[in-house]
Amino acid sequence: MNFVDEPLSVTDPKVLELVRAEERRQAEKIRLIPSENYVSRAVLEATGSVFTNKYSEGYAGKRYYEGQQFVDPLETLAQERACVLFGADHANVQPYSGSPANLAVYFAFLKPGDKVMGLALPMGGHLTHGWNVSITGRYFQSVQYGVRKDTGRIDLDEVRDLARRERPQLLWAGGTAYSRLWDFAAMAEIAREVGARFAVDMAHVAGLVAGGAHPSPVPHADVVTTTTHKTLRGPRGGMFLCRSAHAAALDKAVFPGLQGGPHDHTTAGVAVALHEASQPAFREYAQNVVKNAAVIAAELMARGYHVVSGGTDNHLILVDLTNKNIPGKVAAKALDKAGIELNYNSVPYDTRKPFDPSGIRLGSPAVTSRGMGPTEMKQIVAWMDRVMSDPSDENTARVATEVRELTGRFPAPGISVKG
Numbered sequence: 001m002n003f004v005d006e007p008l009s010v011t012d013p014k015v016l017e018l019v020r021a022e023e024r025r026q027a028e029k030i031r032l033i034p035s036e037n038y039v040s041r042a043v044l045e046a047t048g049s050v051f052t053n054k055y056s057e058g059y060a061g062k063r064y065y066e067g068q069q070f071v072d073p074l075e076t077l078a079q080e081r082a083c084v085l086f087g088a089d090h091a092n093v094q095p096y097s098g099s100p101a102n103l104a105v106y107f108a109f110l111k112p113g114d115k116v117m118g119l120a121l122p123m124g125g126h127l128t129h130g131w132n133v134s135i136t137g138r139y140f141q142s143v144q145y146g147v148r149k150d151t152g153r154i155d156l157d158e159v160r161d162l163a164r165r166e167r168p169q170l171l172w173a174g175g176t177a178y179s180r181l182w183d184f185a186a187m188a189e190i191a192r193e194v195g196a197r198f199a200v201d202m203a204h205v206a207g208l209v210a211g212g213a214h215p216s217p218v219p220h221a222d223v224v225t226t227t228t229h230k231t232l233r234g235p236r237g238g239m240f241l242c243r244s245a246h247a248a249a250l251d252k253a254v255f256p257g258l259q260g261g262p263h264d265h266t267t268a269g270v271a272v273a274l275h276e277a278s279q280p281a282f283r284e285y286a287q288n289v290v291k292n293a294a295v296i297a298a299e300l301m302a303r304g305y306h307v308v309s310g311g312t313d314n315h316l317i318l319v320d321l322t323n324k325n326i327p328g329k330v331a332a333k334a335l336d337k338a339g340i341e342l343n344y345n346s347v348p349y350d351t352r353k354p355f356d357p358s359g360i361r362l363g364s365p366a367v368t369s370r371g372m373g374p375t376e377m378k379q380i381v382a383w384m385d386r387v388m389s390d391p392s393d394e395n396t397a398r399v400a401t402e403v404r405e406l407t408g409r410f411p412a413p414g415i416s417v418k419g
């Protein structure tokens with residue numbers, strides 16, 4: 001048997017069984033990991049297409065292999081849609097994911113040993129913004145800013161003082177566990193003053209920016225990088241947007257600087273996701289994500305939980321559980337058993353270790369994609385409180401039954417669960 005035309009059920013039932021199990025898991029659970037979402041059926045279809053068979057090193061009109069009759073218009077379409085959606089001069093949809101997109105920025109703008117400045121990982125930043133275990137903190141000098149202990153927010157005066165003292169060549173804004181708005185104009189001004197390039201990593205909030213529920217960094221930054229799979233609801237991938245003046249250098253940094261052939265099947269999925277994100281319904285989605293996150297934060301605070309920075313402006317909520325006497329990991333594991341999926345997370349100035357931190361991080365993108373609203377958010381927080389107050393197996397099992405009743409009423413996009 002050479003397998004060419006057999007369905008997965010015949011060729012590899014073991015893998016199919018895992019796919020079906022994962023579908024069920026995603027349908028039955030309340031998924032609150034703020035970097036995750038559900039893609040539409042159309043995005044799944046495009047991502048699973050025959051574009052996975054093609055090699056297309058280079059850019060449209062300048063490829064190294066033949067047969068680009070349909071890849072060129074596909075990639076150009078994705079770029080055009082990105083430019084229109086985000087109001088950018090130029091877009092590159094080839095980065096394999098968010099981290100490679102960020103590496104391209106270093107490769108285009110810096111030399112090894114130059115200085116980068118970003119939000120520290122334990123303060124809500126990303127590894128690739130100069131954290132010491134990342135290549136970006138090893139091959140470059142790195143200085144890191146934080147958030148204020150009393151407010152949980154970035155203090156622009158501190159950022160400006162540090163930038164003036166350290167004079168980095170590259171300044172990053174953006175994070176993975178920061179729930180407040182960024183003043184992109186002020187950050188750009190700081191970068192300009194010290195002669196740094198200004199890069200914004202909007203991986204978490206790209207969908208909110210697309211939907212008009214978050215200020216856009218595009219007019220202020222030299223380059224904006226993003227993942228395509230978080231609030232933007234595309235397939236796993238990366239992208240950057242930039243001014244025309246930087247397009248050639250940044251394109252060259254992606255290919256041939258860092259990558260070989262782009263993942264054309266991902267490009268197909270990204271194109272579809274960008275189309276979906278330009279529809280009026282997506283604007284409503286983005287607003288609802290922010291509304292739902294605000295309800296979660298308010299309900300948690302009403303129950304005595306310490307929400308870092310006292311709330312949220314975006315899709316995510318960071319909770320310091322110290323006063324509740326339950327470590328983040330214990331809470332996350334108990335909640336997972338109850339069918340509520342989030343992640344344990346360090347909080348700013350955490351006294352516990354990163355692998356056993358004081359906090360949890362959660363968000364509203366995936367539950368909002370299922371059409372859940374404020375009523376469901378309140379119910380979810382009530383269940384979270386029940387589990388964290390009593391993480392016993394009997395209690396988590398009771399909550400899990402109620403969770404499945406709720407998720408059964410809100411179909412998961414892209415997933416039709418059969419029997």
Ligand SMILES: *Cc1c(COP(=O)(O)O)cnc(C)c1O
Nearest residue numbers: 097098099126175176201203204
């Ligand atoms: C998720 C994320 C990334 C990394 O994306 P990957 O696709 O996991 O490489 C980079 N920066 C920020 C701010 C992120 O949130």
